[in-house]
Amino acid sequence: GSVFSHVVRAPEDPILGVTVAYNKDPSPVKLNLGVGAYRTEEGKPLVLNVVKKAERLLINDSSRVKEYLPIVGLADFNKLSAKLIFGADSPAIKENRVTTVQCLSGSGSLRVAGEFLAHHYHQCVIYIPQPTWGNHPKVFTLAGLSVKTYRYYDPTTRGLNFQGLLEDLGSAPSGAIVLLHACAHNPTGVDPTIEQWEHIRKLMRSKALLPFFDSAYQGFASGSLDADAQPVRLFVADGGECLVAQSYAKNLGLYGERVGALSIVLRSADVASRVESQLKTVIRPMYSSPPIHGASIVATILKDRNLFQEWTVELKAMADRIIRMRQQLFEALRARGTPGDWTHILKQIGMFTFTGLNSEQVAFMTKEYHVYMTSDGRISMAGLNTKMVPLLADAIHAAVM
Numbered sequence: 580g581s582v583f584s585h586v587v588r589a590p591e592d593p594i595l596g597v598t599v600a601y602n603k604d605p606s607p608v609k610l611n612l613g614v615g616a617y618r619t620e621e622g623k624p625l626v627l628n629v630v631k632k633a634e635r636l637l638i639n640d641s642s643r644v645k646e647y648l649p650i651v652g653l654a655d656f657n658k659l660s661a662k663l664i665f666g667a668d669s670p671a672i673k674e675n676r677v678t679t680v681q682c683l684s685g686s687g688s689l690r691v692a693g694e695f696l697a698h699h700y701h702q703c704v705i706y707i708p709q710p711t712w713g714n715h716p717k718v719f720t721l722a723g724l725s726v727k728t729y730r731y732y733d734p735t736t737r738g739l740n741f742q743g744l745l746e747d748l749g750s751a752p753s754g755a756i757v758l759l760h761a762c763a764h765n766p767t768g769v770d771p772t773i774e775q776w777e778h779i780r781k782l783m784r785s786k787a788l789l790p791f792f793d794s795a796y797q798g799f800a801s802g803s804l805d806a807d808a809q810p811v812r813l814f815v816a817d818g819g820e821c822l823v824a825q826s827y828a829k830n831l832g833l834y835g836e837r838v839g840a841l842s843i844v845l846r847s848a849d850v851a852s853r854v855e856s857q858l859k860t861v862i863r864p865m866y867s868s869p870p871i872h873g874a875s876i877v878a879t880i881l882k883d884r885n886l887f888q889e890w891t892v893e894l895k896a897m898a899d900r901i902i903r904m905r906q907q908l909f910e911a912l913r914a915r916g917t918p919g920d921w922t923h924i925l926k927q928i929g930m931f932t933f934t935g936l937n938s939e940q941v942a943f944m945t946k947e948y949h950v951y952m953t954s955d956g957r958i959s960m961a962g963l964n965t966k967m968v969p970l971l972a973d974a975i976h977a978a979v980m
């Protein structure tokens with residue numbers, strides 16, 4: 580028999596497994612609100628026009644080759660990614676205090692950072708929000724960090740548990756790493772206000788807590804790339820150090836191209852260059868060097884003023900469609916007289932609504948209405964469209980009655 584006959588079947592991923600179940604459902608009417616992937620009003624995936632234009636430019640560039648990228652990735656892409664999140668006029672960039680390495684989308688950036696921190700940082704404990712993206716604890720545990728949580732969401736107000744957050748960060752050991760969602764918190768859709776961010780920044784700097792931003796939705800929270808980068812820029816402006824993981828999966832629709840970047844802001848150019856050399860020793864034995872195509876698309880768009888401008892218009896259109904879905908769902912529930920206060924659907928931002936539905940209600944909605952969503956009650960508003968709003972509203976109404 581096989582030497583692997585002892586291998587047991589692993590459970591499906593709580594988020595990606597929803598799509599597996601959805602695909603298996605033979606029902607002619609079904610709705611996938613699981614994975615955070617944008618769908619159009621027709622319920623179809625979207626390849627941005629600006630991405631198609633960039634790919635045409637690349638295809639027609641006869642000088643293009645398929646050589647290995649350096650371990651740190653495409654240099655243009657790295658520089659442009661840093662400017663996108665820190666701002667074109669960032670002093671940290673001007674002073675060469677930022678090191679950026681291209682990684683395999685957001686997940687890869689988080690993992691490379693975790694491995695680097697486990698080997699080179701003195702306080703190997705990372706505080707992640709409660710709740711957070713389901714993959715966070717797994718990525719950091721496997722990287723060798725010990726994972727703790729800080730209070731973030733208040734189920735009674737369906738808003739931020741700001742006092743709990745301050746207490747938990749206030750009692751964290753000095754120097755601990757703190758994971759922060761840069762904008763559009765997943766799964767709650769609840770973000771601190773900029774004033775609350777300033778309060779968090781002061782507290783963290785007073786305890787030398789190391790900020791580690793996860794930026795997977797820049798531009799999706801407000802529709803503005805710059806507005807959504809403000810929390811990150813607030814921390815960088817004080818001259819302190821931080822890490823930022825960037826993903827282009829959502830805001831450029833490059834999901835399957837696996838395009839992302841890890842930036843670390845240091846106090847000096849000398850340290851930044853030594854940190855980069857150690858990031859290379861993490862990456863080389865992990866996947867050696869990153870894929871060229873997606874990063875070339877991003878670099879082509881970010882370096883061209885017209886393509887960049889066109890991207891901001893398409894990005895705003897995606898963000899606006901999601902906001903319209905929030906309004907339509909809220910109206911549909913109100914029209915049905917569905918019990919409960921559903922204003923959080925309007926207040927939460929980014930791709931997701933944290934409905935407050937429990938796992939039994941979710942299971943009921945899937946079984947009776949073929950509505951697919953994660954068992955924590957999160958729905959991806961990006962997966963909804965006008966035609967399907969009544970089905971979802973009927974399902975929620977029946978689930979709470």
Ligand SMILES: Cc1ncc(COP(=O)(O)O)c(CN[C@](O)(C(=O)O)[C@@H](O)C(=O)O)c1O
Nearest residue numbers: 594614615684685686712765793795826828
């Ligand atoms: C906060 C956060 N950070 C990082 C990532 C990684 O994204 P990528 O590696 O593709 O750049 C996601 C994606 N999370 C999902 O949108 C989601 O929560 O549905 C989905 O893509 C996923 O993989 O789960 C995320 O929500």
